[in-house]
Amino acid sequence: MSPLTIAIPKGRPYAATVRFLREAGLAGPELEPEEGRSLYVECPEQGTRFIIARDSDVPTYVEYGAADLGIVGKNVLMEAEPQVYELLDLGYSKCRFVLAAPAGVDPRQLLNGRSTQRVATKYPRMTEAYFNSRGLQVETIYLHGSIEVAPKVGLADLIVDIVETGRTLRENNLVVIEDLWTSSMRLIANRAAYRLQAERIGPIVQRLREMVAGRDLAGKPQPAVAER
Amino acid sequence: MNTPVTRTQVPDGARDRLPAEAAAMRRLSARLDGVFRAWGYREVSPPVIEYLEAVSVGAASWGRREDLYQLFDRKGRTLALRPDMTTPIARLVATRLADEPLPLRLSYFSPVFRHRELRAGATSEIWQAGVELVGAPGEVADAEVISLACAAVKAAELEGFRIGLGHVGIVEGLFESAGVSPDAAAGLKEAMVARDLVAFEYGVAQAGLSGERAELLLGLVHFHGGFTEAKARFGRVGGRVAEALEHLGRVLEVLEALGVAEQVSLDLGLVRSLGYYTGVVFEGYLPGVGLPVMGGGRYDNLVAEFGRPLAATGFALEVDRLLMAQEQQGVPTGEAGLDAVIACPPGQEAKAMAWAARLRAQGLAVEVDLLGRTGEELAAYARSRGAARVLSPGLPSIH
Numbered sequence: 001m002s003p004l005t006i007a008i009p010k011g012r013p014y015a016a017t018v019r020f021l022r023e024a025g026l027a028g029p030e031l032e033p034e035e036g037r038s039l040y041v042e043c044p045e046q047g048t049r050f051i052i053a054r055d056s057d058v059p060t061y062v063e064y065g066a067a068d069l070g071i072v073g074k075n076v077l078m079e080a081e082p083q084v085y086e087l088l089d090l091g092y093s094k095c096r097f098v099l100a101a102p103a104g105v106d107p108r109q110l111l112n113g114r115s116t117q118r119v120a121t122k123y124p125r126m127t128e129a130y131f132n133s134r135g136l137q138v139e140t141i142y143l144h145g146s147i148e149v150a151p152k153v154g155l156a157d158l159i160v161d162i163v164e165t166g167r168t169l170r171e172n173n174l175v176v177i178e179d180l181w182t183s184s185m186r187l188i189a190n191r192a193a194y195r196l197q198a199e200r201i202g203p204i205v206q207r208l209r210e211m212v213a214g215r216d217l218a219g220k221p222q223p224a225v226a227e228r
Numbered sequence: 229m230n231t232p233v234t235r236t237q238v239p240d241g242a243r244d245r246l247p248a249e250a251a252a253m254r255r256l257s258a259r260l261d262g263v264f265r266a267w268g269y270r271e272v273s274p275p276v277i278e279y280l281e282a283v284s285v286g287a288a289s290w291g292r293r294e295d296l297y298q299l300f301d302r303k304g305r306t307l308a309l310r311p312d313m314t315t316p317i318a319r320l321v322a323t324r325l326a327d328e329p330l331p332l333r334l335s336y337f338s339p340v341f342r343h344r345e346l347r348a349g350a351t352s353e354i355w356q357a358g359v360e361l362v363g364a365p366g367e368v369a370d371a372e373v374i375s376l377a378c379a380a381v382k383a384a385e386l387e388g389f390r391i392g393l394g395h396v397g398i399v400e401g402l403f404e405s406a407g408v409s410p411d412a413a414a415g416l417k418e419a420m421v422a423r424d425l426v427a428f429e430y431g432v433a434q435a436g437l438s439g440e441r442a443e444l445l446l447g448l449v450h451f452h453g454g455f456t457e458a459k460a461r462f463g464r465v466g467g468r469v470a471e472a473l474e475h476l477g478r479v480l481e482v483l484e485a486l487g488v489a490e491q492v493s494l495d496l497g498l499v500r501s502l503g504y505y506t507g508v509v510f511e512g513y514l515p516g517v518g519l520p521v522m523g524g525g526r527y528d529n530l531v532a533e534f535g536r537p538l539a540a541t542g543f544a545l546e547v548d549r550l551l552m553a554q555e556q557q558g559v560p561t562g563e564a565g566l567d568a569v570i571a572c573p574p575g576q577e578a579k580a581m582a583w584a585a586r587l588r589a590q591g592l593a594v595e596v597d598l599l600g601r602t603g604e605e606l607a608a609y610a611r612s613r614g615a616a617r618v619l620s621p622g623l624p625s626i627h
Contacts (some may be wrong), residue, residue, distance in 0.1 A: 062518075063518055063519070064518045065516065065517065065518030065519075066518075074426075081422075083423075083519055084423065085423040085425065086422075086423065086424040086425060086426050086427070087425050087426070088425070088426065089426045089429075186426060190518050191423060191513070191518065191519055191520060192513040192514070192515070192517055192518055192519065192520065193518075195390060195392050195493070195495065195511075195513050196388070196390055196513050196515055198452050198493070202452050
């Protein structure tokens with residue numbers, strides 16, 4: 001039987017994801033806890049192989065069936081809306097989406113609807129959906145990273161971004177105006193693979209579910225996440 | 229973002245089909261049409277443009293208005309490119325075919341149009357092949373279209389086809405019996421359509437249900453198992469759920485008799501994005517194709533929207549996903565070759581054309597050279613066209 005292919009994100013959630021997969025018995029020592037150069041790792045003993053990809057590409061691998069399963073943040077899924085099964089909240093790499101503005105600016109003035117604000121974000125679709133739902137017109141500025149700098153350099157009035165501890169915001173003299181959504185890592189599955197390989201994927205999902213539930217009940221600390 | 233349009237571009241989501249692709253599609257179309265006809269289905273071809281009011285009937289519950297291609301006619305009325313085939317066929321069944329004896333067995337091989345997100349392979353012109361069986365309630369009709377889908381995929385020379393089968397009545401019946409509010413039920417259904425089992429779980433937790441009822445709802449979306457197990461687990465809810473299960477059981481019995489039951493498994497959490505389904509719903513999958521290649525179900529209230537209450541059931545196959553699967557499974561889909569190229573030196577036109585006509589009358593595919601080529605030059609052209617022979621009037625053939 002061909003190995004089960006799992007797409008996982010590089011960067012911030014990588015180390016916690018590798019710990020999780022090893023604890024679940026889905027990965028062996030071949031999947032190293034530090035990010036290496038390898039973007040493709042096989043674990044013959046576990047019958048799995050891993051595609052290590054940019055987080056926003058993980059849903060694409062899974063949607064098209066290049067990977068059977070994937071692990072990726074809810075923030076990425078909300079922005080991409082891929083046609084995949086979202087099976088399980090794995091509970092780690094928790095973060096919040098926030099609307100933030102420079103400290104000292106009155107948020108009521110920013111959001112009174114009388115002037116058009118510029119909002120910098122990595123999540124343009126969700127940002128637009130949010131402001132539309134509030135009936136506010138904003139100009140969305142799509143950036144790939146370093147969103148926090150945008151207000152300081154006069155590129156934007158507000159930002160929508162994810163935060164874990166809030167330290168980066170404080171360092172850039174930004175304050176949270178509103179919590180929008182929360183995010184954590186999710187297990188996703190290709191739609192066809194989930195149906196065609198139900199006998200294989202079903203028990204894995206069940207095992208991960210019990211593992212995550214056990215973790216919640218025991219009140220164990222969540223795997224540490226690197227500060228951004 | 230505004231990218232300038234050049235005259236060599238095609239619109240986002242549109243694509244050309246080159247000769248080899250067009251040939252593969254025509255070949256698939258012929259094979260599917262053969263199966264549909266063998267089962268008594270007759271092809272119909274409703275127009276590509278319809279009034280917005282007509283296409284909105286079926287899509288209303290879930291389809292997004294922004295996904296429609298809309299335009300205006302000269303009287304200022306809003307038109308739309310049809311986003312699905314079932315709704316136009318329901319319209320013509322209720323109107324133009326009102327005098328035909330029932331049941332009506334109709335098939336199609338046509339494009340539908342929906343704005344899609346820009347991703348690789350996502351086209352906005354979506355070719356579908358399918359059938360509608362109208363005026364036949366009951367499990368045998370459902371089983372007929374499901375087994376016809378299996379026969380169609382088999383005729384496309386594809387292996388590994390599997391169908392997930394569910395029933396709207398089980399989902400809605402469980403919501404009703406658990407006392408889920410209509411608002412909460414809409415949210416839960418949306419999560420089911422998106423296959424977002426995490427949102428479903430959180431939604432169930434928020435709906436404030438008793439542990440047992442919540443357990444039952446969660447069991448639905450995670451269910452993997454046979455009919456006996458499904459009945460044992462959900463049958464005791466009674467009412468609509470029990471009725472739906474009975475119906476599913478009878479469909480499975482007929483599928484068993486038709487020899488396709490091993491291709492069908494229960495997917496009790498299946499909710500399709502179009503809101504018109506009232507009974508069984510199903511989706512089909514092929515290995516190596518990430519998204520469903522087929523979808524369908526029973527829609528007993530849709531034809532009535534056009535003024536004629538008739539039960540109906542049907543399915544649509546995704547043509548481009550079938551073609552992709554054929555490529556992956558190595559199904560030969562090449563163009564029919566050219567048999568010969570006839571040389572046409574100056575002064576020999578009449579002779580060359582007459583020769584070509586005789587060969588065509590024998591059923592051969594023949595080209596007459598129009599560029600005055602001879603010898604190796606013409607032979608090279610013939611090879612590039614896959615022609616076995618070069619013929620020259622007045623000369624013996626070269627190959």
